[in-house]
Amino acid sequence: MPLLPTPPELPPVVQVTEVYRDGSAHGVAPQPFTVDEQHWQQGDVTGRTYSLLNPTPEGDAVAPSLTQEGTDPPNVSPEAPEALPLDAEEEALPLEVEAVSELLLRADRQVYDPDQQIVIATGNVLVQFGNAQVLAERLWINLIDRYARAEGNVFFSRNDQVIEGDVVTYNLLQGAGTIHNARGELRLSTLAEDFATTFPNDLVSGTVPVDPQRPTPGSISGVTSPGGVGFVTDPDQDLFGAEGGTVRRLRFESERVRFDASGWYADNLRLTNDPFSPPELEWRSNRVSLVPLNADENELVAENPRVVFDQGLSIPLWRGRFILQRGELPPDAFNPLPTGIGIDGRDRGGLFIEREFSLPGTGPLQFTVAPQVYLSRWLDESDFNLTNPANFGVVARLNGLLGPRTSVRGFFGLSGLDLANFDDRLRASFRTQQLIGTHRLSLEYSYRDRLFNGSLGFQDVQNSVGLLFESPNITLGDTQINLRYQLSGQYVTANSDQPDLIGAGGSIGLASLFRFQGAVDLGRSFLLWQGQPLPSTPTEGLRYSPRPLTPSLRLSAGLRGVATYYTSDDLQETLEARVSLSGQVGHLQRNTFDYTAFNIGFSKSIIAGDTSPFLFDRIVDQNVLSGGIVQQIYGPFLAGFQTSINVDNGRVIDTNWLFEYRRRAYGVQLRYSPQQNTGFIGFRISDFNWTGRTAPFDGPFDAGDAVVQ
Secondary structure, three states: OOOOOOOOOOOOEEEEEEEEOOOOEEEEOOOOEEEEHHHHHHHHEEEEEEEEEEEOOOOOEEOOOOOOOOOOOOOOOOOOOOOOOOOOOOOOOOOOOOOOEEEEEEOOEEEEEOOOOEEEEEEEEEEEEOOEEEEEEEEEEEOOOOEEEEEEEEEEEEOOEEEEEEEEEEEOOOOEEEEEEEEEEEEHHHHHHHOOOOOOOOOOOOOOOOOOOOOOEOOOEEEEEEEEEEEEOOOOOOOOOOOOOOOOEEEEEEEEEEEEOOEEEEEEEEEEOOOOOOOOEEEEEEEEEEEEOOOOEEEEEEEOOEEEEOOOEEEEOOOOEEEEEOOEOOOOOOOOOOOEEEEEOOOOOEEEEEOOEEEOOOOOEEEEEEEEEEHHHHHHOOOOOOOOHHHEEEEEEEEEEEEOOEEEEEEEEEOOOOHHHHHHHEEEEEEEEEEEOOEEEEEEEEEEEEEEOHHHOEEEEEEEEEEEEEOOOEEOOOOOOEEEEEEEEEEEEEEEOOHHHHOOOOOOEEEEEEEEEEEEEEEEEEEEEEOOOOOOOOOOOOOOOOOOOOOEEEEEEEEEEEEEEEOOOOEEEEEEEEEEEEEEEEOOOOOOOOEEEEEEEEEEEEEOOOOOOEOOOOOOOOEEEEEEEEEEEEOOEEEEEEEEEEOOOOOEEEEEEEEEEEOOOEEEEEEEEOOOOEEEEEEEEEEEEEEOEOOOOOOOOOOOOEEOO
16 A cells, blocks of 8 residues: 655644643744753643644645545644633734644653754653553654654553554654564554554643553563463364453564554564563564555465474464454464374274365455375275375365354365265254344254264264254352253254164164254352462462462252153153262472362263154263363373263263373363274463563574474
């Protein structure tokens, strides 16, 4: 995009106004002056504003356009505004304009030269424009060229964004500038809004400046972790127990940041989610550009992007180009895993690898394609035949928002390109969700959906289409009892063993029925004991965890009732009671055996019957004992398992083995289930919030790093 046009070179008229703490203003004639801190103390003056105006050849004053491309210039009114109160010997300036470009300046010393139109400020400099501030030790402004230079511990803040630097230069006409040795913090949720206009013209005479807040470097407190973002090879798994995740706040350092009307550019950029230094996790790039494509999309291009762990191990990122939707990074922007590694013994023959690619130009929707290679099938079934199409497959996923309360999610999987077995390889599903108040309505379709039903193992649902209405978690008054309920209706084609539905000649076959279900769940948790967490410091509570761990012991109880009616006149009713005891001890602060988490529970079906005509939802495990443990072994290494057993026949329903490398800023997790013959590797990036000013990263930028290829 082109830069803004330069207006005719005419000597500007400068309106100088002294601003008082009570909001009043006093006009000052444009003559040479020098003011210092002693002057500010007299009359409770807080600073001076400089209103920049250009006289036209006819003598009318016109404000220069400081707007960015795509916005309208300030409106010029033919009517003169109300005159400011001036001294008796001063004459009012003939200004006929409503919108002016104003900067409010406060410093220990200001020197103004009206002939050269230069302002020099030194000592505790504060410049305020709209909702933004610049603090520095020295400031030089050329009012003719609209050029400013700030030096000495420069501190820029606007709304939730904070940027610091050694030297900052800025051209007000072109909207272009440079920040040397830039560092700061970015709140991604408001980034686009906060930096929409770099120097707004919304400061009016009489505005009282906000007192500067420059916290001491490294003086942060109140560190919390509300969640994070996770990447897993199994799309049905979620490291955070909810759909999606995000990182809302990052801090950065760069040798130089440049910006103009066409975009932002950074040299030797370092980004981290870690509030402490040196960071445990960094995203580095030799050069980064952020250029707007349209009103909703921005293009982020990074040269040699890589993720650096603990200032040493560096893993290159395969993607160097991202499309930001409304200022938001894509969820996988910081994914360090070059390939996905998973285990699926049912569809893919065991061990497989995949690599996911995002397709651009899909608007608010994110469409990804992941080619897959089935290593176990290649080694065991095809005798090392690389040309066998059964050894290759593909997965495609669709996610996004159609509106502020409407989302869509789609999945297409082909676990083998041998078209002779196409019907057995293909799986697909689509879901659109609409928020209705606090409830959620979903329209769902699936083809060959795979469900795990306890002792019956995996069951396929050939086809299913219908609606699901879900409530949020509702607390009943002061009882601390939580209520959830849902209603659903589907037309289902799935495996059945009832002869009247599948006919004679087979023990299992497909049947098609309408299925209507209602479910209600009540639960309450009782805190039996609770210890004290350690402080949120990198050597105590946050040494190996994104949040301080609180030792506790908790008892939970619940009741769940489900009624399902099928158009075969079958009715399956269940009433299940459950009770569990869970707890954790230790703080995960020392090197060995300083953290143990455990749980044990029992569920019993008070009312149950295997009256479902289908196998995928038939209740077969009526008395289940479950339990698990996670134990710190050494430092950030943890191991554990979670299992469930059918008490009636002693059969293990399912067991998941867990191995984890847990750090404050990130974590790596490996899970494997022998019963399901499935597993995945997951990577977590923690999201942090904090109060105060973070310390420098420490350590120089290395363009090469210790890269692991």
